[in-house]
Amino acid sequence: MIDLDAVQRLKVLDGELLVVPENTEQEGMEQLAEALHFLTPGCKVIIVRGPLEKMDVGAMNKLGWYRA
Template sequence: MIDIEAVQRLNIQDGDLLVVPESTEHEDMALLCEALHLMTPGCKVVIVRGPIEKLDVGDMNKLGWYRA
């Protein structure tokens, strides 16, 4: 079960990065995706099981992440 108090951002907008607690189960993340789709159809977000650290563009490129 997702600890809603631990979700870092609830005012979801297109393009947001959501960080959920590291203990969040895959099935709960799928439920969150379904709920977000119902609340904000067409809104695309990235959900990451935390923690996440600040990376510069070079570090992200090394990991295969590219800024559009």
């Protein structure tokens, strides 16, 4: 199960990155994705287990992440 109290943002907009607690199981992440799809059809988000480190654009590019 996902700890909903630990989710950092619940008003989700298209294109956002959601960081869930690092102990969140894959099933919980899938349930969150399904619920978001139900609540906001067509909204696309990225769900990752945290914590995340701050990276500059160069570091993200080396990992294959590109800003649009």
